[in-house]
Amino acid sequence: MTTKRYTIQDIAKLAKVGVGTVSRVLNDDVHVKKETREQVLKIIQDVGYRPNFAARYMKNKKSNLIGLIADQVATTPFANNIITGIQQMASEHGKVILVIDPIGNKELLQQAVRTMIERDVEGIIYAAMYHQEVTLPKEFYQIPTILVDCFTKDRELSSVVPDEYQGGFDATSFLIQQGHSKIAIINIGDVSNPVLASQLRLKGYKDALKKHGIVFDKELVRHGNEAPAGYKFAHELFASRKDITALFCATDRIAMGAYDAIKELGLSIPEDVAIIGFDNQEVISNYLRPALSSMELPHAKMGAWAIEHLLKGNQDIVQHKIKCDLIERFSHKA
């Protein structure tokens, strides 16, 4: 296996032409006689020759490489979506992706950027596992970088994040348009130290209420994480307040827990209560009974945007937000 690799010289010799000529046919240069071209092509075929990329690079200095630093992909259920968005878009532009996961380690991160710089990537896309502020080593500032689902305090690196506020606003507005006015919300995180997404989604919720003249009732909001919180708070909410007819869960996982509680309470979805989730984590939203309508976190779109912005070559730094769309399923009336 891994037999000797042929070089352009080998091909030239075999075809009894100069290396220049071989190079020309490789690059579809018109200045090659038809027969010569065919002859060379045949030999290339026969021996299975492939030009060496590094050698090419030495001349033209185009790496066609994009670095993707995806922190803690393992624990990120959405990672595939962003990787796919990036990868697909990149492929269309003839680019190839180098991935490194520094698994939350500062040193590995530093090393990752360096590796990428050494390989002369045309840019780096740094993706966090959830919408947050990050601090990055200075190397990032010497090379075109796009942040996905995160941003730096100094705002000197371009970023693309979901529009959490709009998501919260639209989810709530949708419920209101469906005729609901007593809309509870189980938000993510801690009231005292809320994550960004939490604050923004709640603000969207409040503003939607206000816009429709519904007074905000703080008894209707809870904060917690994951399915157990959804379960616990849905129980609390529906036990204490019989007037609630709709529930907005800041996470599909929270909704998953809420479903259990609601069913235990003998309430029916969507007849007695309408539910909207957030994240659109398909394994959950699609398989819940009834399937859960959810605000989609635009991971693939963020990835695609990142690549496009990178390849545009425009060095302006921009902070871009992408809309969260409501994916309608069956957790509310039509």
Next chain:
Amino acid sequence: MTTKRYTIQDIAKLAKVGVGTVSRVLNDDVHVKKETREQVLKIIQDVGYRPNFAARYMKNKKSNLIGLIADQVATTPFANNIITGIQQMASEHGKVILVIDPIGNKELLQQAVRTMIERDVEGIIYAAMYHQEVTLPKEFYQIPTILVDCFTKDRELSSVVPDEYQGGFDATSFLIQQGHSKIAIINIGDVSNPVLASQLRLKGYKDALKKHGIVFDKELVRHGNEAPAGYKFAHELFASRKDITALFCATDRIAMGAYDAIKELGLSIPEDVAIIGFDNQEVISNYLRPALSSMELPHAKMGAWAIEHLLKGNQDIVQHKIKCDLIERFSHKA
């Protein structure tokens, strides 16, 4: 931005030494006077010089690159696990990963291998989205390749797959040891045209029964896909056969549907029925109430094995199976 890139010549000039010397300090060669080294190092620091990888490669011919072709990552909920397994192991060996997703397209696949050959990857890891037979273009055969979660008919490429049979066997044995003898199974796929995992898991189930002297009862087996099948068949099963005390679901998603049916039937997990899933798809198994015990598909381990086998440099082709471990949670009695 992207100011001129310094070369080793620039550094040599600035440090007033020869390029050889700079190269030596870069490679930690001992034959450099301490002061000279420090001087050079300082300049490298100051200007932020990083050696060009391609130029290095031209001499030593080591790409330190591994190609990962992950087909349809987007639709594969486990992709992160295998990517992580590979990526982490690779990093430890100083390797870097080039990822391409041919999204199920033959032509893109062909192109992907070529790109990888051009970049002189040390090997390719091809990962499928679920355990299956695949047919690969001939280029794969000219370069060290490891197949993850799949294999070729000719068996001339090394592969690593989960031990589905053992998974089915162990899951069933576990239930039997818990005192169950009426164990239903909702398997994946179609009876008439079952996927490999389906056949193997079922065989494991049957053999475990036999080993413990329990006669196989074909009324206790169903075939279907995803949560809706789990829901439907669990209803059927428990309505018609009151003697069933345990259920083995060939997929956590199937179990998810089964949970709903069982709860609707007023049965309790784990008191009335014990359940074991398969795949250990954490977003589901972890968040179901009660959390679902499940046979883990060893994605990360397969990825790690693939890299290790690749880097061992041993060109023998081997078909490797990895054990599926039972991740115990709360869907059965302790």
Next chain:
DNA sequence: TTGAAAGCGGTACCAT
């Protein structure tokens, strides 16, 4: 239309 040769940025060998 084609061949010869310089040069990309490193490494390593040969002198000194």
Next chain:
DNA sequence: ATGGTACCGCTTTCAA
């Protein structure tokens, strides 16, 4: 311990 230089595989310019 250090500098000079050939060379890695390719592209491109120059001459023929």
